[in-house]
Amino acid sequence: MDMAQAFRPSTIYLLRKLQRHKEAARIIGMFPEARVQIVDRQRDVVLPQHPSRPAIIAGKRVLMIGEASSFLRHFDGCLGSSVRCALYVRLVPISNGCPYYCTYCYLAYVYxxxxxxxxxxxxxxxxxxxxxxxxxxxxxxxxxxxxxMLDSLALDHVSLLASRLVPLFSRLSNRYPPEQRIEFYRLLTDAILAHNKHISISLCRETPYVWDHLKSRCDPRKCNCLIW
Incomplete structure (x- = not known):
């Protein structure tokens, strides 16, 4: 079982202005054992002290139900003085933590x-x-x-984000057209097969239109390489 499914906060902080919010009530109802505390500010919360556990570890069982002043943050692609990546917009419906205890997390001591x-x-x-x-x-x-992404989707069973975002994005008119996605997957699958012709590739979460154009390369019955 995914450890995120076993997530059980011991404390829930609820922003006072969201007390009557239906979504807040739904989430709190999922964790009847948790202690709920109303707060007036999201950033100035004093967490209980645990002498035997670092604050980061103790915070894995603390949930803050709040709001974002803005969900979108533009990234300019700069990764240093000489490194660039594609421009993107960061979407932050869930922020500042995840339910996992990965010892190698490079973000653990950043914020x-x-x-x-x-x-x-x-x-x-x-x-x-x-x-x-x-x-x-x-x-x-x-x-x-x-x-x-793992942080954001790990608690999807709590936030139900996918049920909101998938229909929303499906209705947008300026998504990548199928032809561009087909070309991307064709290049990706050809690169993989060039490395190892015995690999079988399966595409997930794609439209039948894309699948029909790539089914000669992708055999889900013999899949040992999964492309999301």
Whole structure:
């Protein structure tokens, strides 16, 4: 079982202005054993002290239900003085933590040491409005990055983000057209097969239109290479 499915916060901090929010009530109802504390500010929360556990570890069982002033943050592609990557828009519905205890996490001491809790931003109406506004005026396709994707999706059974984002993005008019996605997957699969012709590739979460164009390369019955 995925350890995230066993996530059980011992403490839930709820922003006072969201007390009557239906989404807050739904999430709190999932964890009847948790102690709920109303707070007036999201950043100035004093967590209980655990002498035997670092704040980061203790914060894995602390959930903050709050809101985001903005869900979208533009990244310019700069990764240093001489390294560039593609431009993207960072989407942050869940921020500042995840339910996993990975010892190798390079982000562990970047910001979670200052705000050691998992935060769910539940003002989803604003999130959807921001996405619509940005895509409505964009001339080209936009890449959205949910930060540490594993963090964001690990608690999808709590936040139900996929049920909101998938229909929203499916209705946007300026997504990557199928032809561009086909070309991307064709290049990717050809590169993999050039390295090892015995690899069988399966595509996940794609449309039948894309699948029909690539089924000669992808055999889900003999899959040992999965492309999401």
């Amino acid at each position: 979670r040491d200052h705000l050691p809790f998992i935060k769910l931003n539940i003002n989803y109406g604003k999130m959807c409005d921001e996405i619509r506004d940005l895509t409505a005026c964009a001339q080209n396709a936009i890449s959205f990055n949910m930060g540490e």
